[in-house]
Amino acid sequence: MSATTAPVWTKTRQQPGALARLFDNKAFLIIVCLAPAVGLLMTFLTYPLGLGVWLAFTDTTIGRPGIWVGLENFQYLMEDPIFLNSVFYSVFYTGVATIGKFGLGLWLALLLNQHLPMKSLLRAIILLPWIVPTVLSAIAFWWIYDPQFSIISYLAMKMGFTTQPIDFINTAWPARWSLIFANIWRGIPFVAISLLAGLQTISPSLYEAALLDGATPWQRFRHITFPMLMPILAIVMTFSIIFTFTDFQLVYAITRGGPVNSTHLMATLAFQRGIPGGQLGEGAAIAVAMIPFLVFATLFSYFGLARRKWQQGESND
Numbered sequence: 001m002s003a004t005t006a007p008v009w010t011k012t013r014q015q016p017g018a019l020a021r022l023f024d025n026k027a028f029l030i031i032v033c034l035a036p037a038v039g040l041l042m043t044f045l046t047y048p049l050g051l052g053v054w055l056a057f058t059d060t061t062i063g064r065p066g067i068w069v070g071l072e073n074f075q076y077l078m079e080d081p082i083f084l085n086s087v088f089y090s091v092f093y094t095g096v097a098t099i100g101k102f103g104l105g106l107w108l109a110l111l112l113n114q115h116l117p118m119k120s121l122l123r124a125i126i127l128l129p130w131i132v133p134t135v136l137s138a139i140a141f142w143w144i145y146d147p148q149f150s151i152i153s154y155l156a157m158k159m160g161f162t163t164q165p166i167d168f169i170n171t172a173w174p175a176r177w178s179l180i181f182a183n184i185w186r187g188i189p190f191v192a193i194s195l196l197a198g199l200q201t202i203s204p205s206l207y208e209a210a211l212l213d214g215a216t217p218w219q220r221f222r223h224i225t226f227p228m229l230m231p232i233l234a235i236v237m238t239f240s241i242i243f244t245f246t247d248f249q250l251v252y253a254i255t256r257g258g259p260v261n262s263t264h265l266m267a268t269l270a271f272q273r274g275i276p277g278g279q280l281g282e283g284a285a286i287a288v289a290m291i292p293f294l295v296f297a298t299l300f301s302y303f304g305l306a307r308r309k310w311q312q313g314e315s316n317d
Contacts, residue, residue, distance in 0.1 A: 055284035062278040073285035083286065086264040090293075093180055093265060094245045100184040101240060102233075105191025110225075112192065113199045123193065130189035138253030141182045145169045145254065169255055172262035179251055179263055183244060191236060198232035199225070238301035245293055266290050 022028055056073060060066030077083045112123060129137065144150055145168035153165040169175045202225065210220045226233075248267045251257070257264035257272060264272070266286055274283020 052284045053288055055281050056288040058281045060280040062280060066281055069281070073282050074289070076282070077285060077289065082261045082264065083269065085261065086266050086269045086286075089176065089263065090245060090265045093176070093183070093247075094241055097180050097183040097187065097244050098237065098240055100180070101187040101191045102237065104184070105188050106195055108188065108192040109195035109199055112196050123196075126192060127189045129186050134186070134249040135253055137182070137186055138250050141178075142169075142254045145178050170259055172259060175255055175259060175263050179254060182250055182254065183247060186250065187240060187244065191240060194232065194236040195229065198229050202228045234303070235301055238297050241297040241300070242294060245297070246290070
């Protein structure tokens with residue numbers, strides 16, 4: 001008598017629907033996830049930037065659509081002494097302020113990296129100039145620099161250093177140096193805290209080995225601290241250069257580009273020509289002329305990151 005085997009029933013797997021297959025597609029998910037961010041960037045970044053570049057090549061004014069004039073705006077700016085002065089002062093302002101911020105910021109970061117009492121409180125206090133809104137800082141400096149109400153002039157006259165109030169912002173070069181000092185005061189906390197974070201990533205064993213070899217403090221800084229800090233230094237300096245070069249609020253709130261247009265940065269001059277002056281095309285051309293300087297700052301960051309690859313033993317490709 002032969003044995004019979006019972007049939008085994010298996011449930012047929014249902015094929016996924018079109019919608020399920022669509023959401024299983026990795027390319028579709030990438031597009032869906034990125035679409036909101038791309039939409040926001042296109043709306044609030046790409047479109048205004050493209051419109052600004054377009055306006056730079058037209059003679060558009062407020063209330064009147066312009067026509068394409070090509071490089072006419074840029075040719076006019078190359079012969080405009082006010083624009084050339086703004087280019088000079090923008091580069092001078094950025095260079096001197098950046099050097100000042102990084103010199104004092106690095107010194108402050110090295111100091112805060114030591115074992116100090118109430119170190120957390122000191123770090124919080126140092127951040128105050130960066131936390132305070134720029135306009136409030138500008139108003140405070142405007143009051144400090146005012147010829148009639150300046151506390152510096154008052155103390156200088158009381159101590160016998162001068163017999164009349166000091167004029168900080170009504171002559172060209174004193175006004176320029178006053179703005180640079182205000183920018184340095186405001187930017188030091190950003191540099192100091194950023195570099196302090198970089199200092200705390202350096203292994204103490206490197207300093208211990210250098211001490212055993214008899215290295216001096218300068219040699220430890222030169223051969224350990226500075227090379228290991230170079231990647232973060234390059235990135236922070238890039239952001240600092242960009243923030244300083246495009247500074248608007250501090251300069252416009254204190255001097256509004258005066259006296260006699262001597263303290264105009266390219267950003268403040270672009271605003272003055274484009275909005276109060278009504279020449280949108282000319283103002284846009286000044287703003288577009290800032291792009292090569294900002295590209296240079298970005299390239300500086302790229303080469304700084306290339307050095308980081310070298311430190312990690314990778315090739316600089």
